[in-house]
Amino acid sequence: MSWKLAGSLVVFVVTLLIAACQSDESLEFKRYYSSGALVYQQHCQNCHGVNGEGLSALIPPLSDSTYLRKNITALPCYIKNGLKGQITIKGKTFEDAMPANDLSPVEIAQVLTYVSNSFGNKLNTIDEQSVQKSLANCK
Numbered sequence: 001m002s003w004k005l006a007g008s009l010v011v012f013v014v015t016l017l018i019a020a021c022q023s024d025e026s027l028e029f030k031r032y033y034s035s036g037a038l039v040y041q042q043h044c045q046n047c048h049g050v051n052g053e054g055l056s057a058l059i060p061p062l063s064d065s066t067y068l069r070k071n072i073t074a075l076p077c078y079i080k081n082g083l084k085g086q087i088t089i090k091g092k093t094f095e096d097a098m099p100a101n102d103l104s105p106v107e108i109a110q111v112l113t114y115v116s117n118s119f120g121n122k123l124n125t126i127d128e129q130s131v132q133k134s135l136a137n138c139k
C-alpha cells in the first residue's frame with residue numbers, strides 16, 4: 001500500500017469517527033425532541049397553544065428564552081408540581097396557576113427539550129438525568 005493511500009485511509013477513518021460522534025449526540029436530541037412534541041400536544045398545547053403563543057393575559061407564551069435559560073434547573077419542578085404566583089414573561093405579568101402534571105422524568109425531559117428548542121428558543125437537550133437531579137431539589 002502506498003503512503004498516500006494509507007494517509008487518505010487514516011483521514012477517512014477519522015472523518016467517520018467524528019461523524020459518528022456527532023450523529024450520536026444529534027440522534028439523542030432528535031429522539032427527545034420528537035417524543036417531546038407528542039407530550040406537548042397531549043399535555044401542554046391546550047393551554048400554551050400550538051406555537052407556544054400562550055393565551056392573552058391568562059397563559060404565558062413559551063418563547064421567552066431568557067426566562068427559560070434562567071430557570072432551567074427549576075423547570076422540571078414547575079412541570080411536575082405546577083406553578084403559581086406572579087411571573088414576568090416577555091415583559092408581561094402572569095398570575096394564573098399552572099396545574100401539576102402526572103409525567104415521568106423522561107417525559108418531562110422530552111417535553112422540555114421540545115419547548116426549549118421550539119418557538120424561537122435554542123437551548124440544549126435536557127436529558128433524563130438532569131431532570132432527575134432537578135426533581136430531587138424542588139423547593
Ligand code: HEC
Pocket residue numbers: 039040043044045046047048058059060061062063064067068075078079083084085086087089094095096097098099101111112115
Ligand atoms: C391548564 C393550563 C396549563 C397547562 C395544561 C400547562 N400550563 Fe404551563 N403554565 C400555565 C400558566 C397559567 C402558567 C403561569 C404560572 C404563573 O403565573 O405562576 C404556566 C407557566 C409555564 C412555564 C413558565 C413560564 C413560561 O411561559 O415560560 C412553562 C415553561 C410552562 N408553563 C410549560 C408547560 C409545559 C411544558 C406544559 C405541559 C407539560 C404545560 N406548561 C402545561 C398553564 C398551563
